[in-house]
Amino acid sequence: MSEITRVGVDLAKQVIQVHAVDSAGELVTNRQLSRDKFLSWCAQLPVGCVVAMEACAGAHHWARKLIAMGLNAKVIAAHLVAPYRLQGKGGKNDANDAAAVCEAASRPNMRFVPVKTTIQQGLLCVHRLREGLKQERTACINRIRGMLAEFGLVVSKSPEKLREKLTDMLEDASNDLSGVARLVIEEAYAHWKEVDERIKWCDQRINAHVKDDAQAKAAKNLMGIGPITASAVVATVGDFNQFKNGAQFGAWLGLTPRQNSSGGKNNLGGITKRGDMYLRSLLIQGAKSAVMTAHKRDDPISKWLYQLCEKSGWQKAAVAMANKNARILWAMMTKGCSFDPRHVSIKPTDVAASSLAMA
Template identity: 40%
Template sequence: MQNVTLVGIDLGKHAFHLHGQDAAGKAVFRRKLSRKQLIEFFATLHPCTIVMEACAGAHCMARKIAELGHEAKLISPQFVRPFVKSNKNDFVDAEAICEAASRPSMRFVTPKTVSQQTLSALHRVRDSLVRDKVCTTNQMHGFLLEFGVTLPVGNAVVRRLPALLAEHSLPPRLVAILERLHAHFKYLSEQIGEIEKELNRQLADDAIAQRLLTIPGVGPITASLLASQLGDGKQYRCGRDFAAAVGLVPRQYSTGGRSNLLGISKRGHKNIRRLLVQCARAFMLHLNRHTGKMADWVRSMLARRHSNVVACALANKFARIAWAIASRDAVFDPCTRSAPR
């Protein structure tokens, strides 16, 4: 198999399906291997290009394959799907991965490092705990409302729920349920606090994240998530490419020579997009405290456009600034031009 130049892998939990082809695109072999056999196979294969879909386990496998001297590449599954021929099976998927990787204009996903994956896992656990906390709070509000007790919005009232229960005559069993929910609420709050402390510790050791904190409106959560997903930014040609990957650029539907731009595409990582929009709203909320070209630009935009449109446009600008900071080893300067490439 010395003429093999490209190998596509259809990843699985226990079984992996391989399709190898030569420089001319002719199929050379098809194999089904276990996880252990896969590593042994690539350890004896001469260096070539190995391509996989970017999914769970792909980043870890890409790092292991790269350590064996091969070039590991990841492709977004949505770019592989058009190359699947007629009936679908695992070998056909592996062949489609090779076909997609052979396209000269294909875009690839940069494999994440161990630290980036760990930081990403922390963020996902925190998001899950926050959702559970909101659900628990809503349940307490809902149960109390059914018995004629209304509480103001916010967590401050929920934290002193036991004292409020003593002021109302409620069924003992309902009180027991609410106390159990309140204990669960306190547990979730403690877990979220511990994860945020861990994120701050990792943030202190990350030079890129520290520079991202210089962006106005960006806090530790957004900076650490950007650092875990963006890395050094070398995988993007310019800041606009990163903003497009996050889904903060207009979706285009043009035909017949007529350009038609719609709302933002909302592609890519939705948590980064959500946090960047929240950072933009925080910046706009305290706009009177900010000076510089960006603040002047936001003021001029608010004079003629809706605040929601301005928030998305400012989030786009924050994404481009974040790419410039990560790729150029720079910090944010409010006196520079407001739209870095």
């Protein structure tokens, strides 16, 4: 065990595969451990030994445990591990996956996922619950509409319109609703109201986070970013210094164009859509509201946004605004400054030129 310098781990629910190598990269052991014996096996590793695993359910939990034991725990995104599996897609198993993780961790330019704290994961649980409840509410509303349509009762798409007319429909004895159907729809409506209350509870937890967290409170001041997005971005990212600039942060969110360039010819496509889909969708949805109200403001960002909307359409303008918000967020969180909609950035080359002219 003292010879081991790097371990690749493939996590599963009941068993954990480990692939350990020495300083020369030679295999020391490749074995399967039960879940309750994994930490005791890791306790025999030398202090500072690299233990790498794919980002998955439980990865951050194990990483926190290993860090507390004095080990150098690393979490790697799954799509960065796959190219190092020598057997390719046809040779996927626990042993090969652990070997691929171990090899990926040895790369000098490998990008690792920062280990999330329990507080971060707790806040993200609120966001995941809220998203699930939203889907459940939509399904409940569509279920009610479908049952009403079976009896010739059709309401416009707005949930508010359905809520307004639903009580009258249930109390109207002249329509074709049977007694059992009325009871079923009443039960579905009660479920709808219960889900609404649970979503309100989630919103209260998110608002409390934004109120107490300085970073989330600062992020909420951006155009197109509300409490939900501010809370989600702070809980997801944690330390913004892991990105060297705002452009890298925007690329991590999948808001930059996909490239298929060769021979000096640039060919750009749609956005890559990499990274956290939930966070990216929040930024784009919030940017849409900023696009629709840009004509009411006179700050430089709104003027640029309005011109871009007129030139390229509101969809592209919304994505561009989401990318700009991501860059502004990075600058705010790393430099500790507040949002100023009238701020005009100066490129480093321009600063150097102006300094040379003054000299």
